[in-house]
Amino acid sequence: MKPVRVGICGLGTVGSGTFNVLNRNAEAIAARTGRIITIGQVGARRDNPACDTSTTEVSRDIFEVARNPDIDIVVELIGGYDTAKDLILTAIEHGKHVVTANKALIAEHGNEIFQAAREKNVTVTYEAAVAGGIPIIKCLREGLAGNSINWLAGIINGTGNFILTEMGDKNRSFGDVLKEAQELGYAEADPTFDVEGIDACHKLTIMASIAFGIPLQFNKAYTEGISKVTPADIRYAEELGYRIKHLGIARHNGAGVELRVHPTLIPASQPLANINGVLNSVVVNADAVGEAMLVGPGAGAEPTASSVVADIMDIARTMEAPQTNPKPLGFDSDRLQDTPVLPIADTHSACYLRIHADDHPGVMHAITSILGKQGINIEAMTQKAVRESDGYADIVILTQKVQESLMDQALAKIEQLDDVQAPVTRIRVEAMA
Structure with a gap:
């Protein structure tokens, strides 16, 4: 030939x-x-x-x-x-x-x-x-072709993973690490696609289409970046037994397909939580194989x-x-199926909340009352030391799984409290199971 x-x-x-x-x-x-x-x-x-x-x-x-x-x-x-x-x-x-x-x-x-x-x-x-x-396309399209895929989740942008790793390991700010990432060539002069999740969302859109047999629908995916994550969030998450990773998550939940990229707390014991630096990794959960994980360089x-x-x-x-x-x-x-891609408001997840509030009597009660009236159960709650600089303290709350729209309503009411400094930080929590 x-x-x-x-x-x-x-x-x-x-x-x-x-x-x-x-x-x-x-x-x-x-x-x-x-x-x-x-x-x-x-x-x-x-x-x-x-x-x-x-x-x-x-x-x-x-x-x-x-x-x-x-x-x-x-x-x-x-x-x-x-x-x-x-x-x-x-x-x-x-x-x-x-x-x-x-x-x-x-x-x-x-x-x-x-x-x-x-x-x-x-x-x-x-x-x-x-x-x-990482040969994830071949894995989804061929290696796992006989499976019904339930969900997949991945660290699919090395720049974002490098930034979060450095912030956590060395207690550095987002802006400081981003500058280093640019100097090292990991991030572009305009880093928007990497740090705001657009690059990861492009990749997630492709994987989800293969996994669930749906047309490519990038315009329906939810995307949130990591620029608002602070070293304090990473530290508080560690105290709760979690790590913060910028994940792309696609899940078929019966009502439709969830397609979302955002910072995520995942249990520190999970293998995906321990993928650091510029490495990428994807976990696939399917009916026949169970869970399969691929790890490797995502660029270069x-x-x-x-x-x-x-x-x-x-x-x-x-x-x-x-x-x-x-x-x-x-x-x-x-x-190809016409399975709908669900708006983020229709998805469910547990949440980490960091509320910067004045250290006044009754503030905790006001916050928990709002969450309770929205039917949001609290898994864990703690108040951190008051900052001498402004007299405010961080209230950290871990909720049980809740519909996104209900959490939106609760946060809007909490942010209206006189003793709360808006905005409230929300990071979704995934058990990866």
């Missing part, structure tokens, strides 16, 4: 990693796929000294790669939205298979891209779009390239077989 010719578009961190892995491991890759895989062309605006392209055809026009009749697989690694989308659709229109690491594009425009691929009978794969080097040149190359190899193995109805989400397109 003739070699499979790959066109790499984008020669940044992941693009250069992919280029180097394909070349360095060419012999092993050929042995495992039964096909020689070569880099037929690179499309990049500039060269990257991290890889030697002196013997490779390089074009400054990435669309030339997508239209090249000699290219079998187009690898989109430029990132972003509009240009990347146009590139992928152009490649599909020209009958190319596509590999991408672009989670934002798949989460927000995947339905359209997958439909175009079905019409042209080509394959679009995206393992590297979620959790870098070669960890992410590992997933890109694995996708290229998967396509190469099946290129000579008749292509019939590609299933990028693991389901026939006409078998």
Whole structure:
């Protein structure tokens, strides 16, 4: 069989990693796929000294790669939205298979891209779009395909996990650690996507679609960042036996699918609570396997390239077989369910509350009365030392599971109390079971 010719578009961190892995491991890759895989062309605006392209055809026009009749697989690694989308659709229109690491594009425009691929009978794969080097897409779509998945939860943004780890280990403020993360290259100059949960939500949207057989619905997910978490919250959580992690959680609860990203208290004894630094991890709970946990690097040149190359190899193995109805989400397109994604107000969780209140008699009673009238049971409650700086104390409350809308109503009333300094900090609690 003739070699499979790959066109790499984008020669940044992941693009250069992919280029180097394909070349360095060419012999092993050929042995495992039964096909020689070569880099037929690179499309990049500039060269990257991290890889030697002196013997490779390089074009400054990435669309030339997508239209090249000699290219079998187009690898989109430029990132972003509009240009990347146009590139992928152009490649599909020209009958190319596509590999991408672009989670934002798949989460927000995947339905359209997958439909175009079905019409042209080509394959679009995206393992590297979620959790870098962790093969979670293959795990959900293939390894656990015989299971009914109940829920999944993950630390799926290394920047956020690094920040929370440093805040907890060294009692540092969010802003201080964020600055270091930017200096180390973990966070962008504009860190919004990482610290406000948008990046994690893109990844969660993709995983949930595969897990539950629903269309991609990023616009219906709930997203909350970590910028309001304080070292005090992390310390109080530890005292209660919990750690704070920025989790993406997808759960099928019978009424619909919960799709939410937010800071979360999880028991310190749980393995997921002990994933630190820039590592990623995903836990999947399913009927047959029980719980399965994957851990690994969520970003970086070669960890992410590992997933890109694995996708290229998967396509190469099946290129000579008749292509019939590609299933990028693991389901026939006409078998996707219309299960609703629940608004956050309809979900249930226990809550950690930190209430900054004046140290006056009756304040505790007023707060607990409001919670009681909303039917919210208290699991634990403590008052911390009064701060000399302002005369206020932190009241820390751990509630039992409650509907989100009821907690919203209770917090609105608590924040109206004269002795309470708004806003009240709320962090949801998950038992991970």
